[in-house]
Amino acid sequence: MSSAAGKIMLVGIGPGSVDHMTHRARAAIAEADVVVGYVTYIKLVADLLEGKEVVRKGMTEELDRAVHALASAREGKKVALISSGDAGVYGMAGPTYEVLFQAGWTPESDVEVEVIPGASAINACAALVGAPLTHDFCSISLSDLLTPWPVIARRLDAVAAADFVVALYNPKSGRRTQQIVQAQQLFLRHRRPDTPVAVVKSAYRRRERIEFTTLDHMSECDIGMLTTVLIGNSHTFVRHGLMVTPRGYANKYELHGDGSTREGEKRGRSLSTGLLGWTENLRIDHAEGETVAALALRHKLPADYIEMVLTAPVEEEAVSVEESEE
Numbered sequence: 180m181s182s183a184a185g186k187i188m189l190v191g192i193g194p195g196s197v198d199h200m201t202h203r204a205r206a207a208i209a210e211a212d213v214v215v216g217y218v219t220y221i222k223l224v225a226d227l228l229e230g231k232e233v234v235r236k237g238m239t240e241e242l243d244r245a246v247h248a249l250a251s252a253r254e255g256k257k258v259a260l261i262s263s264g265d266a267g268v269y270g271m272a273g274p275t276y277e278v279l280f281q282a283g284w285t286p287e288s289d290v291e292v293e294v295i296p297g298a299s300a301i302n303a304c305a306a307l308v309g310a311p312l313t314h315d316f317c318s319i320s321l322s323d324l325l326t327p328w329p330v331i332a333r334r335l336d337a338v339a340a341a342d343f344v345v346a347l348y349n350p351k352s353g354r355r356t357q358q359i360v361q362a363q364q365l366f367l368r369h370r371r372p373d374t375p376v377a378v379v380k381s382a383y384r385r386r387e388r389i390e391f392t393t394l395d396h397m398s399e400c401d402i403g404m405l406t407t408v409l410i411g412n413s414h415t416f417v418r419h420g421l422m423v424t425p426r427g428y429a430n431k432y433e434l435h436g437d438g439s440t441r442e443g444e445k446r447g448r449s450l451s452t453g454l455l456g457w458t459e460n461l462r463i464d465h466a467e468g469e470t471v472a473a474l475a476l477r478h479k480l481p482a483d484y485i486e487m488v489l490t491a492p493v494e495e496e497a498v499s500v501e502e503s504e505e
């Protein structure tokens with residue numbers, strides 16, 4: 180690639196404090212000829228902007244920004260598009276690639292593209308409240324501006340049932356006030372009312388505010404455009420003002436007894452509830468007369484999956500390798 184070639188850098192600057200911006204993010208902005216972003220974020224890098232073309236943009240001009248960036252890059256300029264958090268998380272990275280592809284751009288063309296990762300709101304907010312993401316988690320945006328509500332509602336329902344820790348992005352705005360209420364209702368169908376919830380506003384910014392609440396009171400909290408809502412899973416707890424999700428989920432499950440392991444039936448069998456041990460136990464239960472339908476019900480898994488596990492060839496070799504490693 181020739182040095183005269185332009186470049187588009189999609190820069191994630193973290194939650195909104197200079198301290199939480201990566202070295203590469205600052206360097207990317209320093210090497211840019213053109214810097215594009217919201218005023219708030221541009222202010223954070225004011226010391227790097229001397230002699231640069233600075234384009235301050237509003238909320239609804241995302242595609243314009245990408246088009247403008249491409250035009251400038253084709254003139255040989257280096258353009259930094261600034262996003263809060265990570266540019267690939269509900270940010271500019273996707274729309275920019277879409278605009279580029281539409282314009283016939285390929286990775287081999289003369290315009291180079293670099294996505295510079297940043298700490299997303301989920302990471303920043305989690306760090307402030309403790310360690311809520313220590314087990315499986317996901318994020319859902321409640322913004323229905325570009326996503327139909329039934330799609331969002333189905334995802335809320337699915338992850339609530341699957342017991343993920345969930346971060347809700349874009350939970351509420353002046354116009355969108357009922358989405359968070361409906362999210363709460365969907366969650367309450369699967370989760371206990373006292374499930375811990377952390378409401379984090381303006382993480383690592385001047386007006387930072389953290390509120391701990393529970394699922395049944397979640398929607399009464401002060402929630403706005405700069406808030407991320409973290410909903411714990413069924414094992415998440417709050418102690419001394421810290422929200423923590425235990426790492427040893429599988430063991431706990433066994434301890435609490437959700438029906439998936441039965442006391443007394445494990446004598447002489449593998450104690451493991453991992454894939455190998457579970458498969459072994461499943462086969463024994465089936466051989467002893469438990470039907471596929473009954474096994475599916477007990478393990479809360481689809482019958483065709485249980486069937487598949489039961490009929491797959493036994494991996495003797497894998498078992499012995501594992502054992503010899505221990």
Ligand code: SAH
Pocket residue numbers: 194195262263264265266267268269270298299300301303304347348349350379380381382383384403404405406407408
């Ligand atoms: N690209 C950004 C997300 C943009 S969507 C990222 O990776 O973080 C905007 C949403 O992000 C807001 O509605 C809010 O839910 C969340 N958010 C962004 N910055 C935040 C901050 N400092 N504190 C809390 N939530 C934040």
